[in-house]
Amino acid sequence: MITDLYIFGDTVVHRLGPGKKLLALLVLCSLLFIFESWLALLPAALLVLAGFWLAGLSAHHAFAALRPVLWILAAIFLIQLFYSGVVGAGFVVMRFAVLILAASLVTLTTRTSEFVDGIMAGLRYAPRFVPREKIALAIAMTMRFIPRLRAQFDEIREAQRARGLERNPIALLVPLIVRTLKDADEIAQAIEARSVD
Amino acid sequence: MSIRDIVFIALFAAIIAALALFPPIIIPLINVPITAQSLGIMLAGGVLGATRGGLSVILFLVLVAIGLPLLSGGRGGFAVFFGPTGGYLIGWIVAAVVIGFLTERFWHRLNYVSSFLICVFGGIVVLYAIGIPWSAAVADIPVATAAAGSAPFIPGDIVKALIAAVVIVTVKRSYPLIEAERADRPSAA
Incomplete structure (x- = not known):
């Protein structure tokens, strides 16, 4: 079989239903793009960090999630620096980091099989066609x-x-x-x- | 849609996943790695046609999203869609559909040249037309800057379109899948 990215654990975050986690992720993402301010981003960042801590994940997992985009984010930071200064550049890059970490938190704490079960259960309510x-x-x-x-x-x-x-x-x-x-x-x-x- | 179509869709999604194992080719001079996975997108459209090709890319992306590390480099999970290049993944669906649609239209005149042009249009022009504005929007940078950032990948994508065209035409000769459906329709071409 193929292994998923799930990290074994038995915490509040792990036990939360896959549908609820996904919904929370989509809400977080929408809010961060609608309210483009530090007032939204800082609580979101704290929330995601708290999620990592509650799920028993380490800084190593967080870094592994960000590593593939590190160079692109560095490039975006430099471009943003030119257009909107340090604060604006920091905001855009940090928003990416928060979103990517939030998405990784969902992936790391949910088995692929849970999502598959969720999809199958959802299909039961799908219309006939x-x-x-x-x-x-x-x-x-x-x-x-x-x-x-x-x-x-x-x-x-x-x-x-x-x-x-x-x-x-x-x-x-x-x-x-x-x-x-x-x-x-x-x-x-x-x-x-x-x-x- | 028959069971046979479902099996083609499922197995082609698995082919796209298997292509992550393809050793990346590094283009000399600009040092940009070419991965085989987006080649798989061109092939999905060119071999299966628009509907089945598009569905197999959607199926592949669903499996990536729900936590299987199927993208080259072992990446996967929802995070890949939230990064600056998430638009290219969504664009893959459209690219496969466009390549599939054009391949169906030009089926009887399909050769290396026409197939190459189809792959360039769907796999580069259409794909970048989705990926570049998406990157610009989520990273809050001008479209021209995002386009400049994507430019180094174009030579690699042209190489992929060349390879895809040869594979699509060769597979058409030994295992034509789009022809089989057209045979029972009144001959249009």
Whole structure:
């Protein structure tokens, strides 16, 4: 199986329902873009830090969440410095940091399976024209096939290495796609043979 | 939409995820890494067509959002959508749909050149037209500045469009998926 980004824990933040956490994240994000002031940003920052502390996460987790955007944020800070001074630049960069940390807090404290269960439960209330079973099938199948496709990709790379083609993207992609499409046809026949549709 | 279409959508979403393992190619001189994942977006549209391609990108992004580290570099979770470049991820959906739509329209005249131009239009022009204003808006910077910041990625994206075009045309020869649907319609082209 593929592992999610969840960090194990049994805290208030972990136990909160995935839907509620997601809603809180969207509200926070909207508020920070509607009220562009430090009066909104500072309490939000404290709230997110408190969330990290309550969830038992460390500064290391917070830094790991920000690391991929560090260079872009540094560049934005420099550009903003030119347009709106230190305070404005600090505000924009800190707003990104707060939003990214808030989003990471949700991801780190919620299992992917909880979200999947949430989606499935939500689909039960969806109107009739929504192809509920098909959406559920697609989500389950993709999660099931990601490890298999990764293995297949490594296999094809090994085979092409023997031909000296392991860095040729076309020699890797064409077999991967054609083989997957053929597999897909067989899987579809197998599902239809069990008359799921 | 048949079960077969659902399986194609699901498996292509898994292909896009598997492409995160592709070793990034570093362009000399400007030192910008090219990752294969946005190549997967072009392929989703070009191989599956507009509807199935777009849905498979949406499915992939949903799995990223709910906490699977499927983006290259092992990134994932809701945070990737809240960063300055979140617009490009949303733009991927539109890019796949546009590439798929044009590939369907030009299916009978599809060759390396037309497929390359389609990929450039959908995967670069349309994608940047969404990603750049989005970055400018969330980072509060002028659009021109955001555009300048994205410019170093264009050579890499042109290389990707070239690769995608060759793959799309080659896969069309051995496993045409868009043709199969058009066959039972009155011949339009």
